Amino acid sequence: MKSYFFIILGMAIVTFIPRLLPFVLMSKKEINPTLKRFLNYIPYTALGALIIPNVFNAIPNHQGAVFGGIITAIVLSWWKDNIILSVLASVGSTFLIIQYI
Amino acid sequence: MNKCNKKEALSALKDALPIAIGYIPIALAFGIISKTNQLSLLDCFLFSFMVFAGASQFIAVNLISSAVSGFQIIFTTAIMNSRHFLMSASLSTKIKSPRKKLLPLVAFGVTDETFSVLATKNKELSVIYSLVVNTTAYFSWVLGSVTGYLLGSFLPDAVQASMKIALYSMFIAILVPSMKKSKEVVILALLSGGIHTFLNFTNFIPQDNNLIISIILASLLGLIILPKEDEGEVKS
Numbered sequence: 001m002k003s004y005f006f007i008i009l010g011m012a013i014v015t016f017i018p019r020l021l022p023f024v025l026m027s028k029k030e031i032n033p034t035l036k037r038f039l040n041y042i043p044y045t046a047l048g049a050l051i052i053p054n055v056f057n058a059i060p061n062h063q064g065a066v067f068g069g070i071i072t073a074i075v076l077s078w079w080k081d082n083i084i085l086s087v088l089a090s091v092g093s094t095f096l097i098i099q100y101i
Numbered sequence: 102m103n104k105c106n107k108k109e110a111l112s113a114l115k116d117a118l119p120i121a122i123g124y125i126p127i128a129l130a131f132g133i134i135s136k137t138n139q140l141s142l143l144d145c146f147l148f149s150f151m152v153f154a155g156a157s158q159f160i161a162v163n164l165i166s167s168a169v170s171g172f173q174i175i176f177t178t179a180i181m182n183s184r185h186f187l188m189s190a191s192l193s194t195k196i197k198s199p200r201k202k203l204l205p206l207v208a209f210g211v212t213d214e215t216f217s218v219l220a221t222k223n224k225e226l227s228v229i230y231s232l233v234v235n236t237t238a239y240f241s242w243v244l245g246s247v248t249g250y251l252l253g254s255f256l257p258d259a260v261q262a263s264m265k266i267a268l269y270s271m272f273i274a275i276l277v278p279s280m281k282k283s284k285e286v287v288i289l290a291l292l293s294g295g296i297h298t299f300l301n302f303t304n305f306i307p308q309d310n311n312l313i314i315s316i317i318l319a320s321l322l323g324l325i326i327l328p329k330e331d332e333g334e335v336k337s
Contacts, residue, residue: 001141007171008144011161012151014179018186020208026193037329038320042191043220044286045293045319047276049312050213052294053301055269059262066266073270077277087119090270095263 062098069094106229113233120214120234121241123268126261127155128242132249134159138166142250149246153239154212157181160309177309184313188216195220198228210235214268221275285327293319 031039058066073090077083128149135145140162148158157178164174189211198204207228215235219226254261279286297315 001139001144004140004144004165004171005147007161007165007174008147008151010171010175011148011154011157011178014175015152015154015157015182015185016209018183019189019211020205022186022190022193023204023208026190031194034324036194038324039191039194041289041320041323041327042187042316043217044276044279044289045316045323046188046213047217047221047272048290048293048319049297049315050217051269051272051276051290053298055266055273058269059265062262065263069263069266069270070273073266073273074277077274078281081278083116083119083271083274086274087122087267087270090273091122091263091267094266095259098259098263 059094059098062094064101065094065097068097109227109230110233113230114237116218117215117234117237119267119271119274120218120238122264123214123271124155124238124241125245126256126264126267128245129249129254129256129261131155131158131162132246132251133253134162135246136250136253138162140165142247145250146243146247149243152178153210153242154178154182154185155242181309184213184316185211185216187313187316188213188220191220192216192226192231195222196226196228196231200228203228203232207231207235210239212238214238214271217272217275221279285323288327289319289323292322 055070056063056066058069069090072093073086076086076089080086131149132145135148136142140148148161152158152161160181161174161178164177189208192207192211196204196207210232215238218234219231256264276286276290280290293315296318297311300311300315
């Protein structure tokens, strides 16, 4: 089998640099308030874009099950702030719909 | 390890569990496609061990099997994973550490998922906590990849399929409680998801870049439309 070590190494480097750079650049200085606001928004804009729209196609050919899983996750996490519970229940309900409906 | 660190580590382990649950089926799938595309077990392991970036690993294996040049594969990876720059930048303001030497280790483990768990914690993060979250996710990813290569898909199809919802439900379970507490979070998340949907729909730019563009655009729009109070401390 061919070895792809150098491709993997190259990918490792270009992936690590953007992960590392901000920690090196920003850990000391006081940051500009507008930049700080921008950075504070990122967790929420990232979550929004990570969920929508890809979640609707999470399991090809099982849109109904996906929908059930999403609703379960939303309702449970609204009711109780317990991530593990929401994830397990969501996977469980998705499974039940795939299996039995 | 002193008592306080131990408590931090345990709560990190608990918080990372949903990531591990979500990573396992994807990692298994990565092991399986590595094998079907004639990669060696060592390469499959090294991919997950050295790169630790799900989507770009899948794309790389696909490109390798269609004989695309190494340079182009690395270039595609660089563009795709540049989004982690934003995530690390956002995290670096939250982790206050006297032990700077450990920060590169934390940085190595920044993924969409570990970032989502860490960045939405309503407190300053310790290096121990961050490291345990990232390492737990990392081990599930590496072990899952190797297991998938060796054992194939030993999970029943319906289980494997339904576990694909896990990471999304984790994102939802992180986001919804914050949305409940803050109208700003609702606006930011919906704005960003809306932009992402629009970009995917219109096909303006290569799909791989839509995620990072949506995050940047929505955050910039947030600067314009949201009030400035508390230096943008999103209350959640």
